[in-house]
Amino acid sequence: MATGGFVARGAARGSKQPKPQITALDGLSLEIQPGEIFGLLGPNGAGKSTTVGVLTTRVRPTSGRAWIGQHDVWKEQAEVKHLIGVVPQRPNHDFSLTAREILIFHAAYFGMGSKERNERADSLLEKFKLTDRANQMVRGFSGGMMQRLSIARAMMHDPKVLFLDEPSAGLDPQTRILLWEIIRDYNREGKTILLTTHYMEEADALCHRLAIVDHGKIIALDTPQQLKASIPGGYLLRLRFGNQTSELFQRLQSLAGVREVRPNDGAGTDVYADRGGSLIPEIASLAASAGAELSDVHISEPSLENLFLHHTGRSLRD
Amino acid sequence: MNWKAFGAMLARDAHVARRNAIQLFFQTFLQPLLFVFIFGRVMVGSGYMPPQYKSLLLPGIIAISMVFTGIWAVAMPLIAEFQWTREIEDRLLAPIDIRWIAIEKVLAGMIQAAVAGLVVIPLAWLVLGRGVGISVQSPLEFIAIVLLVSAFSACGGLALGCSMNQQHIGLMFSMLLTPMIFFGCTYYPWSALEKFPILQKAVLINPIVYASEGMRGTLVPQFPHLSTLATLAALLFFDIVLLVVGLKQFDKKAIS
Numbered sequence: 070m071a072t073g074g075f076v077a078r079g080a081a082r083g084s085k086q087p088k089p090q091i092t093a094l095d096g097l098s099l100e101i102q103p104g105e106i107f108g109l110l111g112p113n114g115a116g117k118s119t120t121v122g123v124l125t126t127r128v129r130p131t132s133g134r135a136w137i138g139q140h141d142v143w144k145e146q147a148e149v150k151h152l153i154g155v156v157p158q159r160p161n162h163d164f165s166l167t168a169r170e171i172l173i174f175h176a177a178y179f180g181m182g183s184k185e186r187n188e189r190a191d192s193l194l195e196k197f198k199l200t201d202r203a204n205q206m207v208r209g210f211s212g213g214m215m216q217r218l219s220i221a222r223a224m225m226h227d228p229k230v231l232f233l234d235e236p237s238a239g240l241d242p243q244t245r246i247l248l249w250e251i252i253r254d255y256n257r258e259g260k261t262i263l264l265t266t267h268y269m270e271e272a273d274a275l276c277h278r279l280a281i282v283d284h285g286k287i288i289a290l291d292t293p294q295q296l297k298a299s300i301p302g303g304y305l306l307r308l309r310f311g312n313q314t315s316e317l318f319q320r321l322q323s324l325a326g327v328r329e330v331r332p333n334d335g336a337g338t339d340v341y342a343d344r345g346g347s348l349i350p351e352i353a354s355l356a357a358s359a360g361a362e363l364s365d366v367h368i369s370e371p372s373l374e375n376l377f378l379h380h381t382g383r384s385l386r387d
Numbered sequence: 388m389n390w391k392a393f394g395a396m397l398a399r400d401a402h403v404a405r406r407n408a409i410q411l412f413f414q415t416f417l418q419p420l421l422f423v424f425i426f427g428r429v430m431v432g433s434g435y436m437p438p439q440y441k442s443l444l445l446p447g448i449i450a451i452s453m454v455f456t457g458i459w460a461v462a463m464p465l466i467a468e469f470q471w472t473r474e475i476e477d478r479l480l481a482p483i484d485i486r487w488i489a490i491e492k493v494l495a496g497m498i499q500a501a502v503a504g505l506v507v508i509p510l511a512w513l514v515l516g517r518g519v520g521i522s523v524q525s526p527l528e529f530i531a532i533v534l535l536v537s538a539f540s541a542c543g544g545l546a547l548g549c550s551m552n553q554q555h556i557g558l559m560f561s562m563l564l565t566p567m568i569f570f571g572c573t574y575y576p577w578s579a580l581e582k583f584p585i586l587q588k589a590v591l592i593n594p595i596v597y598a599s600e601g602m603r604g605t606l607v608p609q610f611p612h613l614s615t616l617a618t619l620a621a622l623l624f625f626d627i628v629l630l631v632v633g634l635k636q637f638d639k640k641a642i643s
Contacts, residue, residue: 072491104619122643126480126642126643127476127480128642128643129641129642129643135588138405139395145486146484146485147482147483148482149388150480150481150482150483153390153480155480157473157476159473161473161474161475161476161477162472162474162477163399163472163474164474165403165406165407165470166399166403168401170402171477174395174398174402175477175481176401177391177392177395177398177399178392178395178396178477178478178481178482178483179481179482180389180391180392180482222477337445378442
């Protein structure tokens with residue numbers, strides 16, 4: 070803090086309490102730099118929300134530590150809460166209040182003066198296009214409006230670190246683009262942002278750095294570009310043959326530009342290669358000569374989805 | 388301790404209570420006033436009950452109103468907020484030790500319970516008509532009883548609200564609160580149980596007994612009642628136990 074630096078760090082081995090105990094985080098450790106947009110990418114149940122919970126005083130880890138800046142999250146909770154803003158996965162608005170009152174009371178909990186909180190509430194309502202609904206009870210709000218209000222509320226006390234748990238789940242494409250703009254704007258003010266997502270495009274478009282999480286562990290951590298570059302070849306060709314043999318595998322391996330050939334859990338074959346479409350005619354003729362007719366082809370360009378698949382053997386949407 | 392956050396949460400609860408004032412009014416006062424009307428006016432007026440019953444009934448009615456209001460005001464929002472709306476999350480993220488959030492709920496519940504008790508007195512008086520012989524002999528004792536009964540109801544609401552599931556609300560009323568009220572010496576003094584010696588001992592585990600007997604001791608001392616000192620001590624005991632249990636349960640619910 071003194072140096073203006075701001076780091077969110079977490080190293081946790083956590084588990085949720087309900088019996089039987091489920092290990093949600095398994096030795097996950099990461100360090101987020103000040104001013105960074107950091108993404109946790111992984112399928113549902115990977116441990117992303119638990120990581121956010123541990124860093125925001127909401128989920129007590131069974132072991133390990135978490136810091137926000139120089140503050141230990143579990144020893145200096147009040148100080149930590151001043152520094153963080155949290156956008157939950159599911160809206161949790163106070164149904165007894167209007168949209169504007171939700172913002173005003175939130176700011177009051179943080180000790181903001183009356184004039185300041187009124188001004189800030191009005192400007193955030195304007196920014197999130199909620200001004201015309203400001204004095205209505207939130208009960209009747211649509212999912213997108215609730216989500217926008219959640220983000221406005223998290224920003225009310227001007228936190229240095231903003232946590233967004235699956236911010237664009239259930240949002241229409243238009244609102245999602247507005248959300249991305251808002252996140253980038255807030256980041257330009259020098260704030261640190263940690264978001265979880267299972268949308269590849271979102272992680273790719275927004276994040277400076279990404280951690281790919283599965284089963285409570287970090288599988289890979291780097292910039293989206295570096296991560297994508299780390300996939301062998303970059304292109305992924307998912308193939309299906311009428312009759313799959315080991316001989317066919319070896320011959321696929323020998324094609325120019327092919328980096329890796331793997332059977333996938335279905336009856337198919339995954340080929341990681343430097344090129345995409347131009348390989349298909351060669352594969353088709355090779356398959357025909359081996360008596361295994363090519364029946365299905367799917368080509369994907371270098372993407373984080375492929376990376377996840379490469380590391381886990383599973384698709385993100387599984 | 389962050390008094391600003393604590394004050395803001397209290398202001399939020401006051402704001403919501405003001406917004407729901409009419410609903411709260413009927414919820415709090417309709418049932419006790421119906422009771423007062425049937426037992427105190429109809430039964431006494433028709434000669435089935437002696438005229439003194441009016442004065443005997445009123446302290447019990449005050450106690451029930453307070454207990455119900457406090458429990459309702461704390462338990463119901465907590466059950467909904469923890470299990471359904473999750474709206475308490477925003478307050479759990481406020482820069483304040485989370486135990487103070489529970490204590491704020493208790494304080495708000497105590498205020499509502501005390502207001503309910505104090506407002507039911509003139510209302511019931513109006514319904515009962517002439518012949519109510521209540522008087523506050525010792526204002527200090529009366530204030531102490533009101534405070535401890537309010538605290539009992541609000542702490543009870545905290546403990547219940549953080550222990551009950553949403554689907555058990557009906558059970559909570561039918562299996563727990565209703566027997567507590569009927570065996571709580573609310574419509575009769577504790578001494579009336581003399582003919583049922585085992586029951587008379589057994590009801591002493593019921594905190595509502597001390598609430599109604601305490602009210603009786605300070606408002607209508609002409610009737611037999613438990614010693615005021617004993618009721619104060621018992622209420623204090625229940626307040627502390629319920630607060631400790633409630634805070635523990637709150638912490639369990641608040642942090643996963």
